[in-house]
Amino acid sequence: MYDSHMHSKNSHDGKETLDALCQTAIEKGVKGIAVTDHIDMHSYVRRNAWVTLKQSIADIREAREKYKGQLEVFCGVELGGFPYDREMGEKVLALTDYDVIIGTAHYISRGRFAEAYSKEKYDRESISDEEIIAFLGDYFDEMLDIVESFHFHTLAHLTCPLRYINGIYHRGIDVMIYEDKIRLVLQKMIEKGIALEVNTSGYSEKYGYMFYPDREVLQLYKKLGGELITLGSDAHVCKNIGMGFDAAKKLLKSIGFDEYCYFEKGQAKRVAITE
Numbered sequence: 001m002y003d004s005h006m007h008s009k010n011s012h013d014g015k016e017t018l019d020a021l022c023q024t025a026i027e028k029g030v031k032g033i034a035v036t037d038h039i040d041m042h043s044y045v046r047r048n049a050w051v052t053l054k055q056s057i058a059d060i061r062e063a064r065e066k067y068k069g070q071l072e073v074f075c076g077v078e079l080g081g082f083p084y085d086r087e088m089g090e091k092v093l094a095l096t097d098y099d100v101i102i103g104t105a106h107y108i109s110r111g112r113f114a115e116a117y118s119k120e121k122y123d124r125e126s127i128s129d130e131e132i133i134a135f136l137g138d139y140f141d142e143m144l145d146i147v148e149s150f151h152f153h154t155l156a157h158l159t160c161p162l163r164y165i166n167g168i169y170h171r172g173i174d175v176m177i178y179e180d181k182i183r184l185v186l187q188k189m190i191e192k193g194i195a196l197e198v199n200t201s202g203y204s205e206k207y208g209y210m211f212y213p214d215r216e217v218l219q220l221y222k223k224l225g226g227e228l229i230t231l232g233s234d235a236h237v238c239k240n241i242g243m244g245f246d247a248a249k250k251l252l253k254s255i256g257f258d259e260y261c262y263f264e265k266g267q268a269k270r271v272a273i274t275e
């Protein structure tokens with residue numbers, strides 16, 4: 001099993017040392033992990049993320065040596081909001097030879113909200129159905145901007161605001177009302193060779209056992225000829241490493257995917273999905 005997305009305490013919201021993550025991964029029988037600490041173009045100054053990212057890269061180098069033969073440790077970064085500050089984004093990209101660069105957006109530059117994942121904002125008192133529908137439209141437009149704006153390897157947690165909108169607040173939004181917008185995102189990814197992450201961080205009772213993205217979007221990706229899927233737990237604590245991967249693989253298999261992949265030195269390595 002290869003888990004392509006997780007955070008150490010070198011992320012503002014991470015809890016664990018890299019040592020603890022590596023040891024847990026080994027205990028769980030994981031073959032390889034990508035450590036993908038955050039740097040977000042909207043928030044790196046207040047979160048001191050340039051400093052913590054450099055620390056993350058140093059820690060990864062050390063862990064790579066320490067766990068050689070037991071666990072493959074890949075050097076990654078989760079780069080949020082690239083078009084918002086291209087100069088800083090380029091600086092992040094030039095910092096090292098990453099195995100895997102995750103692209104995403106945690107903030108929406110247009111429309112109603114600045115922060116896309118703030119769970120307090122999705123109750124009926126705060127936002128009407130019409131506003132939520134418009135907000136999600138902005139979200140998918142933002143994801144297209146991300147995919148068009150720079151070269152990276154995998155797109156993280158597409159549809160993730162649904163974790164709160166549908167998972168916590170049961171607003172019942174049908175993601176396929178955005179099919180046209182989502183198709184544009186997926187087509188652009190396929191054209192550029194960017195993989196689609198299946199993010200398993202919502203695979204719990206609390207969030208209604210959802211994947212980001214889930215079946216409908218994965219089916220569309222398959223239909224469009226998409227082949228590159230990464231699996232990411234987005235673990236911020238050790239126990240979540242590899243969470244929901246068996247169910248995610250089952251889902252992928254049922255849609256017709258026989259492989260997923262991870263990235264090493266920017267190259268996709270394919271892994272068969274076994275039963």
Ligand SMILES: [Zn+2]
Pocket residue numbers: 078104106156157
């Ligand atoms: Zn993220």
Ligand SMILES: [Zn+2]
Pocket residue numbers: 005006007078234
């Ligand atoms: Zn993450």
